[in-house]
Amino acid sequence: MSLFKPSLLTLALAAAGASMGAYAVEDDVNNTTADESIEVIKVSGIRRSLQKSQSLKMSNSSVVEAISSEDIGKLPDVSIAESLARLPGIAAQRLDGRANVVSIRGLGPDFTMATLNGREQASINDNRGVEFDQYPSELLDTVVVYKTPDASLMTQAIGGTVDMQTISPLRYGERTIAVNLRGESNDLGALNSGSDDKGYRGSISYIDQFADDTIGIALGYSRMQSPNQEERWQAWGYPEDANGDKILGGAKPYVRSSELERDGVMAVFEYVPNEHYRSVVDVFYTKFYDEQILRGAEIPGAWGGGWANSGTDSISSENGLVTQGIIRDAGILIRNDANTRDANSLSIGWNNEYHINTNWTVEADIAMSKVDRTDIGIETYAGTGRGNGNGVTEDLGFSYNGEGGYNFNPALDYSDPNLIRLGGAFSWGPSIDSNMQDGFINKPEIEDELKSLRLGTTYTFDDGFIHNIEFGVNMTQREKTKDDNGYYLTLKGYDINTAPDYMMTVPEKYLLSPTSLAFFGMGNMLSYDALAFYNDGNYDELDASTVQLDRSVNSWQVEEKVNTFYVKADFETDVGHMPLTGNFGVQAVHTDQSSKGTAATVLADGSIGLTPSYGEDSYLEWLPSFNVALEVAEGQRVVFAAARTLSRARMDKMNANVSYSYDKDGIGGVYYSGSAGNPSLRPWMARQYDISYENYFSDQGYFSIAAYYKDLENYVYDQTAFVDFSEILPGVTPGEEAGEFSSPQNGQGGYVQGIEASISLDFGYFANALEGFGTILNGSYNDSEVKETSQSDPTTLPGLSEKTFNATVYYENSGFEARVSSRYRSEFLGEVTAISLSRVNVNVDAETVVDAQIGYDFGEAGFNSLAGLSVQLQVNNLTNEPFTTYFGEDDREVRDYQNYGRNYMLGANYKF
Structure with a gap:
């Protein structure tokens, strides 16, 4: 339902399909006469994208943002997430x-x-957050971000809902073939x-239409083979030295x-055979394989004293941080690792809408979304000798480089295959044999399947304050399973009794050219094909879950059945001479959730006892909503x-796993410890309020400012409590x-609160001499205070950046197109991969990422023989902005420093 008296251009865009949302389907047949009278003004490129996005924003009664394709198969950026990050309030x-x-x-994934x-x-994520590189941007037409919900939006979230939309072939209205290719x-x-x-x-x-425009089809295929390179410094941490200064505890650069x-x-x-019935079937399938090769070193520092070296000396320090030192008799482990991810995702939907008459409409929508993911993460080790304190060592100097960690100055040649041989340089193995670990392999598998059925009815009033009432039910069933497998790797020639010092020279068939670690001063390192060496059966494997308590409770299954009953009323009237439109409604959300897991206990003989574990719960939440413009x-x-x-809890928090362990020494009077998931965990709940002012002063120009406040009713956190284990476990000794x-x-x-502003300017609106120039600017400020308990201190909210800012400057005229875009995000608590492919929250430093592109459209430039052909050069990460995480409050204590370089793309x- 339109809120304004739109211009001819806006009406033309709407008629061309710019306003095809998933929640409001227009009656194309009834609007045919009106559409035929519209003068369609041809626009293309970035201006077409901006005008379509503005049309979507100004015609929606909720607070929304939108991005639209510049042409078929051409969203403004190479990934959906990058395009989303240019919208106000999104990072x-x-x-x-x-x-x-x-x-x-300010609210994370x-x-x-x-x-x-x-x-x-x-x-494909371990939890609910969608990884957007799963969806090729070339196959999407529009993305709408709902910052405020209404009662007909079945997928609400406290942060917002990102709806990706494929094209409607009948609304597009003409036969089209588009081909894109970029190196x-x-x-x-x-x-x-x-x-x-x-x-x-x-x-x-x-895209094509048949049978007098009653049948439409849209088909798309995309393929990507995208390289990525990275120089990464990673620190173990920064303990204090004898002088109280922070010193490097160890490093893992690669x-x-x-x-x-x-x-x-x-x-x-x-x-669409007639004016009453419309049916749409859409299928979206992706298959991707991501292979990563990682080569580097483990360099124990202050935390390695006594087992990997004989101590670390501080030479100089600055403001409490050791900037230069020496690791005495340093032992170093050389790592050749590999990660692979093989994933498939399939989404199928069938939507049917039938207009019974001018008042009644019924709708049925059935859908399925399914994901399968298999990861392999392998670590393989090499060094000068097996186990702690063995092999050739050296005094290794290190110095702070002022930006991304420390540089080293080695004397040994770590690429010499006669010096560096396969085998664990440190005693990192399980307790049964601490020198048996020559590597480790993780093989987690994820299956996630979601089915849904939605039945709805809309009644449209002939007149009156209420325009229409929509009501219905949406039923979903989701089952997600994680099967986490991990294995210690030991070279087949090793034996604790007969060959306790066994190491192996890398066979010639696996040996590769040395890898340079010059970016942190280590020179060249030994390199070999770790996956091929493993696949050829050169290691014995030990299931980590049989010797490691936390590994035995990493697998789980979570199932949810959600029935959402909803009713929404749209209204329109006048307040004086001012049109007033909007909606109000409510959802009743009933959830049955359950989980299957494992209860694990360390037995008296040191082995791990396993029994099945199960938990379930159900609840009902009422979600009222009100939007008015x-x-x-x-x-x-x-x-x-x-x-x-509401936003449902993370699935890895909802699992039914539980584990217990016993400490015979009872340090601090604590003999038992345990941990568990929580199948009864309830969602995050919030009451939110939004107000915005929007000024659309041209078809490609607007200004908006918005403020919001989210009152978080609860917050999910990890609680540690002292308990009486005699009430949990049998046979507990009195006094323990x-x-x-x-x-x-x-x-x-x-609470979470903030303010955001956005402006889009077409400079040609102000002066003809500036025709083609324009800019889009937006920024936001976010603030939060969240407490785990009423007595605890405020905690940092994951994903919240206090400030974000985006700027795009463009020129588009006579076929030539150029633009530069930057996005700034202040520091935040982000989630990254840690040991055993687990996920942890770390402090992420502020960053400004700049992209640029230039292009030329021969048809727009007047070359009729080349009409339809355009070329483009694009540079991502133009200023080579690193990704940096750090420990604590001192950003000099770098945890990760990742240098990605620039990516260049040239195509047509x-x-x-």
Whole structure:
């Protein structure tokens, strides 16, 4: 329902399909006469994208943001997450050089819902957060971000909902074939032997209409083979030395080379035989394989004294941080690692809408989303001798480089295969034999399947304050399973009795050219094909879950059945001479949740006893919502929204696993310890309030400012409490009942609040001499205070950056196009990969990422013989901004420093 008296251009965009949301379907037949009278003004490129996005924003009664394709198969950025990060109040986190998850209004991926054509999506993530590089941007037409919900939005979240939308072939209205092809290169070069610094992206789309425009099809295929290179410094931590200064505890720097291969298929079949019935089937499938090669070293520092070296000397310090020192008799472990991820995702939906008459409409929507993921993460070790204190050592100097960690000055040649041999240089193995670990391999598997059925009815009133009432039910069933497998690797020639010092020279067939670690001063290191060596059966394997308590409770299954009953009323009236539109409604959300897991206990003989564990719960939540927009002047409106929303807890917190261990020494009077998931964990709940002012002063120009407040009713945190273990376990010895038990619980809560502003300017609106120039600017400020309990101190909210700012400057005229975009995000608590492919929260430093591109459209430039052909050069990470995380409050205590380099892409698009 339109809020304004739109211009001819806005109406033309709407008629061309710019306003095709997943939640409001227009009656195309009834609007045919009106559409035929519209003068369609042809726009293209970034201005077309901005005008479509503005049309979506100004015609929605909720507070929304939108991005739209510039042309078929051409979103403004190479990834959806990067495009989203340019919207006000939205920020992306980079992973392996790619933006793949987003935070909305200071709330991280756990508080954000992603949908495809309005339907919730399964995720390759261990939890619910959707990784957006799973979805090829070339196959999407529009992405709408709902910052405020209404009662017909089935996938609410406290942060917001990101709805990715495929194209409607009948609304597009003409036969089109579009082909895109781009070559890609990274300026760091191929850092690892066997890797490539060049790749490509390609896509083809076909849209057509048949049978007097009653049948429409849209087909798309995309393929990407994208390289990524990285120089990474990683520190163990920074303990204090004898003088109280922070000193390097140890380091794990390495170089990473990866190649992501992704195939995507999109198909839409649309059938509208008459003015009463519309049916759409859409299919979206992706398959991708990500292979990473990582080579580097483990360098124990102050934390290695006594077992990996004879101590660390401080030479100089500055403001409490040791800037220069020497590791005496340093032993170093050389690592050749590899990670692979093989994942498939499939989403299928069938939507049917039938207009019984001018008053009644019924709708049925059935969908399925499914994901399968298999990871392999292998570590392999080499050194000068097996176990602590053995082999050739050296005095290794180190110095702080002022930006990304420390540099070293070695004397040994760590690429010499006669010096560096396969085998564990440190005694890191399990307690049964501390020298048996020559590597480790993780093999987690994820399966996530989500089915949904939605039945709805809409009644439209002939007149009156209430325009229409919509009501219905949405039923979903989701089952997610994680099967976490990990194995200690030992060379087959090793034997604790007959060959306790066994090490192996790398066979010639696996040996590769040395890898340079010059970026932190270590020179060259021994390199070999770790995966091939493992696959050829050169290691014995020991299941870690049989000797390691925490590994025995890493697998789980969580199931949810959610029935959502909803009713929403849309209204429109006048307040004086000011049009007033909006909606109000409520959802009743009933949830049955359950989990299967394992209860693990360390037995008297040291082995681990396992028994099945199960938990379940159910609850009902009421979610009212209210959205109202008042047009205070022509092209200007004030929007107010209020709602109660929920975000479901992380699935790895909802598992039914539980583990117990016993300490015979009872240090501090604590004999037992335990931990568990919580199958009864309730969602995060919030009451939120939004107000915004929007001024649309031209078809490609607007200004908006918005403020919001989210009152968090609770917060999920890990609670540690002292308990009486005699009430939990049988046979507890009197006097040894005390113990610590930790599990996730719903805590106190708090608030998140903020303000955001956005402006889009077409300078040609002000002066003809500036035709083609324009800019988009937006920024936000976020603040929060969250407490786990009423007595605890405020805790940092994951994903919250206090400040974000985005700027794009562009020029587009006579076929030539150029733009520069930057996005700034202040420091935040982000989630990264840790040991055993687990996920941890770390402090992420502020960053400014700049991208640039230039292009030329021959058809727009007047070359009729080349109409439809355009070329483009794009540079991502133009200023080579690193990704940096750190320990504590001192950003000099660098945890991770990741240098990705620049990615260059050159390509062509052809549409006919």
